[in-house]
Amino acid sequence: MHRYRSHTCEALRKTDVGETTRISGWVHRVRDHGGVLFIDLRDHYGVTQVVADPDSAAFSVAEAVRGEWVIRVDGDVKARDDEAVNPNLPTGDIEVYAREIEVLSQAEELPLPVFGEPEYPEDIRLKYRFLDLRRETLHANILKRSAIVADMRVRMNGVGFTEFQTPILTASSPEGARDFLVPSRIHPGKFYALPQAPQQFKQLIMMSGFDKYFQIAPCFRDEDPRADRLPGEFYQLDLEMSFVEQDDVLEAVEPVIRGVFEAFAEGKPVTQEFRRIPYAEALRKYGTDKPDLRNPIEMEAVTDHFAGSGFKIFAGMIEKNPKVEVWAIPVKTGGSRAFCDRMNSWAQKEGQPGLGYIFWRDEEGTTAGAGPLAKNIGPERTDAIRAQLNLEAGDACFFVAGEPAKFASFAGDARTKAAEEKDLIDKDRYELCWIVDFPMYEWDEENKKIDFSHNPFSMPEGGLEGLTTKDPLELNAAQYDMVCNGFEIASGAIRNHLPEVMVKAFEIAGYDKSTLETRFGGMYRAFQYGAPPHGGMAAGVDRIVMLLCGAKNLREITMFPMNQQAQDLQMGAPGDVDAAQLMELGLRLLPKKE
Numbered sequence: 001m002h003r004y005r006s007h008t009c010e011a012l013r014k015t016d017v018g019e020t021t022r023i024s025g026w027v028h029r030v031r032d033h034g035g036v037l038f039i040d041l042r043d044h045y046g047v048t049q050v051v052a053d054p055d056s057a058a059f060s061v062a063e064a065v066r067g068e069w070v071i072r073v074d075g076d077v078k079a080r081d082d083e084a085v086n087p088n089l090p091t092g093d094i095e096v097y098a099r100e101i102e103v104l105s106q107a108e109e110l111p112l113p114v115f116g117e118p119e120y121p122e123d124i125r126l127k128y129r130f131l132d133l134r135r136e137t138l139h140a141n142i143l144k145r146s147a148i149v150a151d152m153r154v155r156m157n158g159v160g161f162t163e164f165q166t167p168i169l170t171a172s173s174p175e176g177a178r179d180f181l182v183p184s185r186i187h188p189g190k191f192y193a194l195p196q197a198p199q200q201f202k203q204l205i206m207m208s209g210f211d212k213y214f215q216i217a218p219c220f221r222d223e224d225p226r227a228d229r230l231p232g233e234f235y236q237l238d239l240e241m242s243f244v245e246q247d248d249v250l251e252a253v254e255p256v257i258r259g260v261f262e263a264f265a266e267g268k269p270v271t272q273e274f275r276r277i278p279y280a281e282a283l284r285k286y287g288t289d290k291p292d293l294r295n296p297i298e299m300e301a302v303t304d305h306f307a308g309s310g311f312k313i314f315a316g317m318i319e320k321n322p323k324v325e326v327w328a329i330p331v332k333t334g335g336s337r338a339f340c341d342r343m344n345s346w347a348q349k350e351g352q353p354g355l356g357y358i359f360w361r362d363e364e365g366t367t368a369g370a371g372p373l374a375k376n377i378g379p380e381r382t383d384a385i386r387a388q389l390n391l392e393a394g395d396a397c398f399f400v401a402g403e404p405a406k407f408a409s410f411a412g413d414a415r416t417k418a419a420e421e422k423d424l425i426d427k428d429r430y431e432l433c434w435i436v437d438f439p440m441y442e443w444d445e446e447n448k449k450i451d452f453s454h455n456p457f458s459m460p461e462g463g464l465e466g467l468t469t470k471d472p473l474e475l476n477a478a479q480y481d482m483v484c485n486g487f488e489i490a491s492g493a494i495r496n497h498l499p500e501v502m503v504k505a506f507e508i509a510g511y512d513k514s515t516l517e518t519r520f521g522g523m524y525r526a527f528q529y530g531a532p533p534h535g536g537m538a539a540g541v542d543r544i545v546m547l548l549c550g551a552k553n554l555r556e557i558t559m560f561p562m563n564q565q566a567q568d569l570q571m572g573a574p575g576d577v578d579a580a581q582l583m584e585l586g587l588r589l590l591p592k593k594e
Contacts, residue, residue, distance in 0.1 A: 004072055004104075010046025014093040016077045021096060023048055024072040024104065026134065027065050029115050037062045039098075041073060042134075049086075049095040050075065058098040068107035068114060068134075074100040122555075127569040129560055141557045144264065145545045149216055151263055152237050152541075155256045161214040161239060166201035168194060168218070173519055178222035180232075188586035194220035197538060199457060200523050202240040203495055206534040207526040214239040216541060230542065230554045231566035237490075240536030246478050246494050249535045250276075250434060257482065257490070257539060261430050264548045271432040274482070278437040284327075284404070287412020289438075292486030293431035295419040299411060302328040302399070305385050311376040314356075314401045326401045327411055330389040331418045334396035335359040339421065340371065343398060346417055352410060359396035360386055367393045416486075430547070432484045440477040441508065452509050454479045457523075458493035459535075460505060467504045482539065489544050492537020499527040 004024040012021060025043035032038075039050040039062060050073050052062035058073070065071060075096040086092030111127075112120050114134045125132045133139060153163065172179045172193035179193040195201075197219050205213045217238040224231070241249060254274055261270045275293070282289050285298045303326045306314040317324045334340070340357040347355035358374045360367050369382035389397060398418065400411045419425050440460045442453040450472050458477040460466045466475055478494035496502050502524065506516045517524055545557045555561040562568050582588060 008045040009041055009043040009048040010090055012048060012077055012091050012094050012096070014079060017079045017094060019077050020074070021077055022072065022074050023050075023096065025070070026114075027067055027069045027071060029067060030062075030065060039065065039071075039073075041071070041096075044139075046090055048091045049080075049089075050098050051078075051095050052098045052101070056098055058101040061101040061103065062098065065101070065103065066107065068110060068131075070104040070107075072102040072104055073098050123563065123569060126555075126561065126563050129570045133559065138556060141545075141549045141551060142559055144549055145541075145557055148260060148264055148545050148548060149235075149541060151260055152216065152256070155259055156214045156237070156239070159252060159256065161212040162210065163215050164205060164210070164213050165215055166195070166198040166205075166217065170195050170201075171519070173200065180220045180222050183585040183587055185585050196221050197236070198238050199455075200520065202238060202536060203457065203497075203523055203534065204526055206240055206242045207523075207529070207531055211242050212239070213241075213536075217538070230558060231562045231564070234554075235541040236538040237541055238536075238538045240534060242532040242534045244494070244533065244535050246436070246480065246535065249492060249494070249537060250274075250480065253482075253490070253492075253537060253539075257432070257544075260544065261432070261484075261548065265430055269429040271430065275433040276436050277433055279435055279439065279476075280437070282435050283408050283412075287408045287410070287415055288486075289435050289481065290483050290486055290488045291412075291433070291435075292416065292425065293433055293483075294426045294429060294485060295416065296424055297329060297331060297415045297419050299327045299329050299415060300389060301325050302385055302388065305381045305388075306377065306399075306401070309377040309381055311356075311373055314399070317401055321403070323403045324401060325404050326399055327404070327407075328385065328389055329398040329400070329411060329415050329418060330391055331396045331398065331422060332391070332424065333394060333422050334418060335361060335394040336396075337371070340396055340398075342421065343414070343418060347410075347414065350410065350413065355414060356399040356401075357396055358382055358385065358399075360391060360393050362393040373399065430484055432482060432489075435481040435483055436479075437476045438479040438481075439473070440475040440479075440505075441472045443473060449510050450508055453477075455491070455493050456506065456509065457495050457502075459496045460501070463498070464501045464504060467501065467508065472508050478535070480537070482537075484544075484547055487543050487547065488540075489547070490537050490539035492535065494533070494535035497527060497531040497533055499524060502527060 001022055004022070006022045009023055009025045023041060025041045028040035028042040028047060030037060030039050035054055037052040037059070039052065041048050041050050052059045073096060075098040077094050078097055080093060080095055110131065112124050112131055114131055117135060117137055133142065169182060169192040172181065172191065177196055179196065182192040182194065184190045184192060198215065198217050202213055215238050217236055218233055219236055220233050239253070241252065258270060279289055282291055287299065303318060306326045307318045309315050314326055336359065340359055344355045344357065356373050358369045358371050360369050367386065369379065369386065374382045385397065391397060398414060400407050400414065439453045440458065441450050444451040454477065458479045461476040461478070462470065480492055481488050482490035496505055503513055503516060542554050542558065546554055549557050551557050560570065567573065
């Protein structure tokens, strides 16, 4: 028999009754039932109940063991009594009567519980992550992540993509976030950078004559953490294709991502035909380029109904500024003053002056508007708004006004808040869509300059002609995002593969040709020697896993994450290095600022 086990703690079934077994694992818990000890023994695969009665030679050892000790048990497989069967365990029909127990290692008093799923301070959970990972939910999430990644690989290979690995040490490049820099010992005073993404390399793979590339790629960005992105590093399903247009990429990727969701959605519905929503339309209808389509609320402009109306605040704004619009946020079943007042109070807490509203009620068989706005604009305009938005008695509508670029984000938050308050969001489904036609450039208010809006390597609408004849801030690009339930889970573009177009695109963003050649020299040179039209995208593995696990934070689906301060509490990173290491790298630390 094997030194440690003949079976795992998940393997034994009723058909094994009468057999002898050897199992090893962690003591999940110990229970004393009238002098008979019951030990739940746990390993990676599952749990088996071990019984040690006072007549057994193993009883004295069983009395000594404590939670999370590692033990080996030799024993006989017996059927449980009918009333003791546990239908929630695969091994619930049997138990192992211990003949011999060997303690393989002991555990000190635990700094956090492993049995059960109690809330516990995150700093303790991350410092003792190896214990935290023993907890059932987190352990299952990590296994599900592994299965999802494996499924992605199978699907990508199945549609003709080939996996290649790209370098981890590379050159610094402006891709929207700070680089992690790595000093070079061999070249003092010079630095490598960890890649923010394999962007340039995957395009160079296309230059090299390979047709369809993918990898599960680690990416590194020195940016502040947030719930949907871990500090430091994350993983993406990265891919690129040659001789393609936008439709080709979307049609290649859509069945892969849909298939992954269907495989792990546990029966929840998954979008079959992904809508393609232009960026500008997404902002107008949902107030965000990451819309949660499970939320049925769609905003509409109702500016004309307030122009020249008795509501002087909105009417005056419209008269003074032609850019001003009034947007309506219609909420089915929201037609009560209490709910409308709660929404108004919420808006004020968000730093807004308030949130105007109208709600409709049945008055002797007639649907009538109520609330201060209804009184100000009168019944005719109130009913016109109701008709436009297809509302009825018992419904409500909220209004925001101003220049859309300035209030769209708040309007989107109000849409989400209202839907959550009225429980309008169908949380048991996965709604996926594409957001397309992103702007090529945006205005950087801090630096008072035009900068890339999304991806600097994208093909602008109209190519070189578009760059030379259109206002850059009105120019779209062949860029697209995939969104699921309010999260951006993928982003990509058809690439700019022509050197003269690349020079002009970067020139508009303030990078001269010499800077382009210095910072993107490898790609720029490659474009001189026959570059195929190409495009691709990258899907966020971490976010996809988070959605499929039903987790609210990426730390719940990542094996060894950092904390919110970008610290690895388990390994003590970032940490100090000694003077000799710094000297070898030609570095010296500046004194800390007081």
